[in-house]
Amino acid sequence: MNTIDDELWSAIGDPTRRRMLDLLLAEGAGTATSLSARLPVTRQAIAKHLGVLDRVGLVHSAAAGRERRYQVDEAQLARAVAQLASVGSAWDARLQRIKRIAEAIQRANDERQSN
Amino acid sequence: MNTIDDELWSAIGDPTRRRMLDLLLAEGAGTATSLSARLPVTRQAIAKHLGVLDRVGLVHSAAAGRERRYQVDEAQLARAVAQLASVGSAWDARLQRIKRIAEAIQRANDERQSN
DNA sequence: GCAATCATGCAACCATAGGTTGCACATTGC
DNA sequence: GCAATGTGCAACCTATGGTTGCATGATTGC
Numbered sequence: 001m002n003t004i005d006d007e008l009w010s011a012i013g014d015p016t017r018r019r020m021l022d023l024l025l026a027e028g029a030g031t032a033t034s035l036s037a038r039l040p041v042t043r044q045a046i047a048k049h050l051g052v053l054d055r056v057g058l059v060h061s062a063a064a065g066r067e068r069r070y071q072v073d074e075a076q077l078a079r080a081v082a083q084l085a086s087v088g089s090a091w092d093a094r095l096q097r098i099k100r101i102a103e104a105i106q107r108a109n110d111e112r113q114s115n
Numbered sequence: 116m117n118t119i120d121d122e123l124w125s126a127i128g129d130p131t132r133r134r135m136l137d138l139l140l141a142e143g144a145g146t147a148t149s150l151s152a153r154l155p156v157t158r159q160a161i162a163k164h165l166g167v168l169d170r171v172g173l174v175h176s177a178a179a180g181r182e183r184r185y186q187v188d189e190a191q192l193a194r195a196v197a198q199l200a201s202v203g204s205a206w207d208a209r210l211q212r213i214k215r216i217a218e219a220i221q222r223a224n225d226e227r228q229s230n
Numbered sequence: 231g232c233a234a235t236c237a238t239g240c241a242a243c244c245a246t247a248g249g250t251t252g253c254a255c256a257t258t259g260c
Numbered sequence: 261g262c263a264a265t266g267t268g269c270a271a272c273c274t275a276t277g278g279t280t281g282c283a284t285g286a287t288t289g290c
Contacts, residue, residue, distance in 0.1 A: 006130045013128030015121045016277080018202070025209040033237055045278050047239080052276095066237055066286040074210055081203045081210075087133065088199040094140040095189055095196075131248080148266060160249050162268075167247095181257040181266050 008080050011056045016041060017049050021072060024059065029071040123195050124202075126171040131156060132164050136187060139174065144186040 012018055019039055024030050032050055036043040050070055053059045057076045061068050127133055134154055139145050147165055151158040165185055168174040172191045176183050 009130065010128065013125065014277080015124065021206070025206065025213070031237075041277085042279065043237085044239090044280085048277075068238070074213060077206060078210055081206050084199050084203040088196045088203070091136070091140065091192060091196050095193055098140070098189060129248080146266075147268095156248085157250065158267085159251085159269095163248070178267095183267070 007056050008058075008076075008083060011052055011058055012080050012084075014049070014052075016045070017053060020046065020049055020053070021058065021077065024070060024072045025077075029069045031067045031069055033067070122171050123173075123191075123198060126167055126173055127195050127199070129164070129167075131160070132168060135161065135164055135168070136173065136192065139185060139187045140192075144184045146182045146184055148182070 012021065016039065020035055023035055023038060027034075032043050032047045035050075036046045039046065050059065050061070054061060054070075057073055058080065059070045059072055061070045063069075127136065131154065135150055138150055138153060142149075147158050147162045150165075151161045154161065165174065165176070169176060169185075172188055173195065174185045174187055176185045
């Protein structure tokens, strides 16, 4: 049931990293400096996050002259999205089941009332 | 675009808290002690997590004798699941678009080749 | 070629969060 | 009444997200 890779999840769990991924996806690529210009944290913080994202394989980097460009690894992000979806649907299923049970109890009570 | 409640997200972002929610859903309710028996952390750690989950409204608690029983707030968890799904589908959409663009470029290249 | 510039990398430091141990307090069961 | 059990509180440790400061390396303009 629990096929969750906590590393991947915690990588996308951080709000700053989620926004970084958003930006990288929207703009195709970016550097620590370019990302920090659009986020309310310093370049160094961004650099650390890029390190984390790189280690779990969500982004790749390539040196380009004096700058280092990062871009999203689409396959890996797709895997992460799939995990999100799987957790969501697991909870959804449980919630549905609870709802059905609650309704069954309600129905039983209603019938008891009408006797 | 970003209607994400970071509080809610980070509440379910922690792996231990996710497992706690799983257990609470599966068993209906639980105490800090009962949960800690099934998780690899101490009761006190669980208690702190329950505090977090309580503050963001994902669980409710009620004192029952000497123990305090917690149970999931289904409506709030449903909201959280919806947010998960929304982030997932946003990224999915972007990935799809990137894929289409990539395919378009591929097609253009193929046509250029055949001339 | 060289100086100024710009992006990066590295180090020290701070605050918060997840985790632990230890202990005091309330409730329950015999 | 007393031992056992569940809880709550406090101190402490470590990792992590964040900061500032500085050194280094590639670019550009003259």
